[in-house]
Amino acid sequence: MRLVMASVALASLAAQGGVAQQGSDPEHRLPLTWDRWLDHEEVGERLRLMERTWPEFLTLESAGESYGGREMWVMTINNPKTGAEQDKAAMYIEANVHGNEIQGAEVTLYTIWYLMENYGRIDEITRIVDERVFYVVPSVNPDGRDYFLLGTGSGARTGHVPVDDDGDGVADEDGPNDMNGNGVIEQIRKYVPGAGTHRISHDDPRIMETVPPDETGDWVLLGYEGIDDDGDGQVNEDPIGGYDPNRNYGADWQPEYIQGGSMHYPFELPEARALNEFMLARPNIAGAQSYHNSGGMILRGPGAAWGGDYPFADIRVYDELGETGERILPYYNYYIIWQGLYTVHGGSIDWFNDGLGVVSFSNELWSSGQYFNSPLLREQQDEPDSPISGQKGRYFFDDFLEFGAGYVEWAPFDHPIYGPVEMGGWNKLSGRVNPRFMSMELFHRNMAFTLYHADQMPLMSMGETSVERVDGDVYRVRVDVRNERLIPTITERARRHHAVRPDILSVDGDVEIIAAGWVEDKHRPGPTELIEQEELDRILVRSGHPGRTTRTIEYLVRGRGTMTVTYSAVKGGTVSTRVQVR
Template sequence: MINKTTIGLLLGLVALTAVNVHAQQRGSDPDHRLSLTWDRWLDHDEIGERMQLMQRTWPNFLTLRSLGNSHGGREMWLMTINNPATGGELDKAGMFIEANVHGNEIQGAEVILYTIWYLMENYDRIDEIKRLVDERVFYLLPSVNPDGRDYFLDNAGSGARTGHIPVDSDGDGLFDEDGPNDLNGNGVIEQIRKYVPGQGTHRISHVDPRLLERVFPGENGDWVLLGREGIDDDGDGRVNEDPVGGYDPNRNYGSDWQPNYIQGGSMNYPFQLPEARAINDFMMTRPNIAGFQSFHNSGGMILRGPGAAWQGRYPTSDIRVYDEIGENGERMLPYYDYLVIWRGLYTVHGGSIDWTNDGLGIISYSNELWNGGQYFNSPLLQEQRQNPNSPISPQRSRFFFDDFLEFGDQYVEWAPFEHPVYGQVEMGGWKKLSGRVNPRFMSMELFHRNMAFTLYHADQMPLMSIGETSVERVGGNLYRVRVDITNERLIPTITERARQNHVVRPDLITVQGNVDIVAAGWVADKFRPGPTQMIDQEELDRILVRSGHPGRTTRTIEYLVRGSGAMTVTYSAVKGGTVSASVQLR
């Protein structure tokens, strides 16, 4: 058997060879540096290998680091994309994209790998991609929960949402001692049913023999359901009552964190989990991060905070920004709805995007990848699905899709089994990849559309520039200096929430030169004469702008100065970059 490292090395060699060959472009296909396939779900090792391969292929732009170890000792791989020729990392707005905080919600990791690959492959081909890469920094973390990911992909995969810190779910002083068991060794945790003629709660559906349906009250079925495949591992008389982990790694963040009895699975305090802590520690050293995406599955949603109604409404100016990006996202992502978490999904306390919005001042979304509507994605088929007699009625469509498009690969037929506790039973059911994860053959579209949304989001991060300047002698050596300052994109340099919480350093307007600043003010309307709105601060060579610079807006600042020679005005926003203009006083 060839181990994974060997494969990685081989791929690396192929890549290095490709660099030197410069093969002719064939047909319409671009000449990719890395011909990667995207029809597999990669486990943690494979993700690491793929990231290393890409890093070796594009070493000037890509930096690969580990943010630390997961509880299970897996590296928290993070790729940074930055073009050093256009500036340092902290001088550009950063877009942080993460995925897979729930172990079973896997496909976001592939979206992220695809994003790295796509940006690098197309940097020299597509002008807009080049511009985006040159203007921004990207932080890409494919798996927040690598322990859960491997548990899902490399094992039977049942109950993989959680992280892997042992939790005593049944309060017996033992940890994770009684989870489900793959009794028949087929790699799937199945359902158990038992044939009890005339005494059961369920019967075989006449629509499809694979469907079990609950009988009406007063009727008798022939089957009872006995839960998931497993036994009483710890001999306490209960089956599967303390499986691996037992918490929600996306309830452990620092805003609106609530104790376990209010928010199940939150653990004891925010950032207790090594994974959440490693990510936050890193993000707090990168105040330039202005966009955040956390990929989940499923349902087809573009979610924003707040996670709980009692957190109140976001400030109106922030909502405008969220709405515009979210609504365009809906146009880019068919079947996805833009929703507020607590209204559209359910109440979440201490989720990651509440923290990044409230605590780090970052415009943040969470996409729930994959909507079941996409199985039958035409208006005609959607209409037909309403008909209960159709083979693609909601009840039967999953079987139809599996039969005709996956060739039965995702379903395990009921089969007899001699259970150590329940006696003669049958086991069967859906495999782990069915339902929440898109079919592999539909991955490319999902990857690309979601990547495109995050790139659009990234493109809307603040981007400061200096426009027109003017110098006017008022009298003597007293001058009136005007500078147009623009944020070219939608997102403000400081969100209103960030201002309220004091979590982003204010923008600074500084002045250098042989000048004495008499007054400074904002020009109300540069085309109509009138007094400026005075800036009432003591240090006029270092003006604080706590409310930041709004999106797609130009402001004109005016200085009344005494002096001569060059005067330089610099606008510095931690999330929007630093820009300067120099004028001559004469």
């Protein structure tokens, strides 16, 4: 795969003039930093700045507003000199579906910036920008993003559509409270000598251990900071939102009693509905990536086991993409969602694949395996007495590499309900979000996988043509039609679901078409399977065109002159060739 070899190619490109300012690192056209997390307003500012810097390639628009009235920005990347958007296969990239899964937005911003910075400098980047279209949505859930970044972060996974979680007729009235005003929703522990469920670890006093069933501890954990705001005897039971933005899509949607957080019907949420309408209006989208947050995984559908796996032809495509992704992304594993993660009904990946016929992945961006990434250190993590084994590794990393920035030490507090307690624990950026100093590699490797995926979307071309006189003014015309990339123009799952318009093979010109058919092997004599359609000048190719395959169409025509043969694939573009019949 050529994109994976970009680092190797750079040296040779420099010698060939492929990289500007030979012998030095080119200056950035738009210098940007990548060591902090941006709130929604700052994301918009950065998008507008990039659009102003590269107006010939970038177009910024809004797909709609979130429930909270924030714009859902979409950046289109296209080179109009090489064709209109709808005539090219497009890659849809989204992030921040869950409000607390923030780093995906920065990956998308980095992707836009990197493509533009290196257009005309790195040949492979230039080629892919010329051949493809990108639709980039940095934040599907801007309400949740701001709630996480600008507040304490607790409960920010959801969106902000009101939900009455405790059934008292009032929505969102009893969430966590930052009782000591330090900006962190901390864990609460209470000292109860001989009557508890936990004890303080001998290895590290910050770690709470569950005692064995036949023992008692001196501590009990009481959840997270908060009080009984609504007087119903419960604490923190009705926070903001309370649903899952990634359970509201149309494929395999299930009601709340089967799939928690799914809401009342598919696409009820304004964010999911707006982006679905955006995608439906752009059927040329052939690939999709939905960046999520934690686990180090490259996930494909299906989200639930009961619908069965994908057809074999589709699995072959997904497996090649996913297994290559495991090489691009160390510490990531390629999994099926329900097997490697958990069951998901009504998720976006299933909708993209099943409802829209789009080959789709979801990358879980941060892997804790990256804390200690040498074979020696990984061995030490398996040794019980090692300072980096088990939970201890996370504390060690925070102490020595982040200088304690991720942890709030336990401290006494007089709680209005629980009395004397201690509060402390990890802050909102710890654990699920990568350390800032490790951002660039995470951004770049994930971008590289997504660009590889985009490069493998269908790319149609016309090949050899031949004309042979059969008798009188009757001629046999053959034309090679090729898909140069891995992904077919119509997946088998999409064909079965009628999710994508059939490809169209059309002829325009001076000749009359008598018969047409696909040649099994043009290099060997044999029968041609006739196409049984009334309009042979407009053949519907319902199964699409397989990946990395050349097929030969044979026409039997009457007359002489010019005939133009055109192959049009919604997700593979439109290509034509002219044939002189004489």
